Amino acid sequence: MIHRTLWRLVFVLMLVLETALADTEPSQYSLEQAIDTALANNPELGIMQARIEQANAQLGESLASFYPQIKASLSYQHSDNPAQAFAMIIAQRRLSFAGNDFNHPGGVDNYRPQVTATYSLFRGGQDYYRKQAAELGIETSELEKAATRNKLVNNVTAAYYGELAAMEAHEISRRSITAxxxxxxxxxxxxxxGTVLKSDVLSLEVQLAEAKDAEIQAANAIELAQSMLKTLLGLPVNAPFTIDTTRQAALPASPAVFDELLNQALSNHPELQAAQKRVAMAERQLDVAQAAHLPRADAFVSYGSDSKDLAFSSNRDNVTAGVMVEVDVFSGFATQEKIKKAEHELTAAQEAARQTRLRIEQQLKSAQIKLQDALSRVDVSTVAVKAAEEALRLVNEQRQAGVVTVTRYIEAEVARDKAHTRQITARFDALRAEAELKQATGYWQ
Incomplete structure (x- = not known):
């Protein structure tokens, strides 16, 4: 009885768990759910996040120059050189004038454990500039991730609408096959x-074959679009996935004037901001290279003990402290070449920023024109669909009455299907163009 109750509890828990897991994955993905899934699963965003962490680690590495550097060491020396041996004996606090031949001291061993601390007092501002460059590197990585997010959202939107367009085209081809x-x-x-010619039957058979061919192509287009969408969402190709076809997106409004769109892009677009940050980073690297001409000052202190064995005694310890200032008088032109390299890198970063702006302007103009074109085609195709539907209805009635040939019926059927196809293409082109325009203006950020 107890075992049976336990098995019932396990069964109930399994059902609850299965239901909970099923609830975590939507049966049909809306566009918003698809975008959220892509943002959570796409590996490219994970790569960009890792780059942000790398930039944070680089900042931490640059900040290390502002802290004291402490090292522990253990050295061993053996010498019968009178000067060195005499110095080691004195350091070991065991000098005795009685019975020692200073010219022939024999071999002397010296063990020295010590702790050394150094602190950079001045390095011409190199450490400060490196820290600034590292901070700019973090900001650049974050902006690059935002730009990648922008592209991902745009690609998911385009693929989503592409699948919807293929599904509607598939439905039209199936309807054509039925008719x-x-x-x-x-x-x-x-x-x-004996009331219809053989040629009419053959013409309809040809039309049926063409409709079936269009249906096959539309079905393959659905598979390809869904495969692309799964890849963007970070899902396996064989994972169950369907999109929500019950919601119909509203047509976008006409785009704003180009100057207004450009101002939005210049203030919001992460790629352009990242390019500007890279210019600032190159400027800081140039400052680092130029600072190498300035003197450097370091303070140091060391504490250790000299002995003939590893036994430590506070009677033999010693402390050394001091400050060292150095400047490169001649480095084989290495400093000058580093400055030239930094100057060229700055020029390259500035040109890359200019190129990025030109590319964004081109993308912005292209997306604006595409959206305007698609919206105009939507208006034209809507009128064309109504006319084609009415023409097919009239031709069908005339066909039933035997007034027109089957060729005229086929022409009307083809015209109706083409009108619907143009309407579908124009509507989804407008939605995709709107997504491109949002990416170009940095809206998705």
């Missing part, structure tokens, strides 16, 4: 009755 198949069946009956 042509129905007309073909009726024409075959009429042909058997």
């Amino acid at each position: 042509v198949q129905s007309e073909l069946d009726q024409s075959r009956i009429r042909f058997d009755a």
Whole structure:
């Protein structure tokens, strides 16, 4: 009885767990859910986050120059050189004038454990400039991640609408197959009755084959779009995935004037801001190279003990402290070449920033034109669909009455399908262009 109760509890817990796990994954993904999943799972964002952490570590490395450096060491020396041996004996506090031949001291061992601390007093500002460059590196990495996020959101949006467009095109092709198949069946009956020509039946068979070919292409387009979308979402290719077709996105509004869009991009676009940060980083690196001409000052202190063995005694310890100032008088032109290198890197960063701005302006203009073009095509295609639907209805009635040939019916059917296809293409082109425009202005950030 107890075992049976336990098994029932386990079964209930398994059902609850299965339900909870099922609730964590949506059965149908809306565009917002797809974007959230991509932002959580796409590996490219993980790579960018790792780069941010690398930049943080580089900042920590640059800050180490502002702290004292402490080292512990143990050295061993053996010498029968009178001067060195005499110095080691004195350091070991065991000098005796009785019975010692200072010219022939024999071999002397010296062990010296010591702790040394050094502190940089002045390095021409190099440490400060390196810290500034490292801080700019963190900001640049964060902006690059924001730019990657922008691109990811845009790509997910384009792939999502691409799959929706393929699904609607697939539905049109299936509807066309049904209509042509129905007309073909009726024409075959009429042909058997001797009221329809064989050429009419053959024309409908050709039209049916073309409709089936279009249906196959649309089905493959759905698979390709879904595969691309899964990749962007960080999901395996064979993972179950469907998009929500019940929601129809509203058409975007007409874009603002170019100057207004450009001002938004210049103030918001992360790629442009990252390029400007890289220019500032190059300026700090140039400051580091130029600071090498200035003198450097370091303070140091060491504490240790000299003995003929490893035994430590406070009677033999000693302390050394001091300050050292040095300046490079001639470094084989290395400092000058480093400055030249930093100057060229600064020029390259400035040109890269200018190139980034030009590219963003081009993307902005292209997205604006695409959106305007798509919205105009939506208006035209909407009128064309209504006209094509009415023309097909009239031709179908005339066809039933035997007034027009099957060729005219096929032409009307093809015109109707093309009008619907143009309308679908224009509508989703407008939505994709809106996403491109948002990316170009830095809206997704």
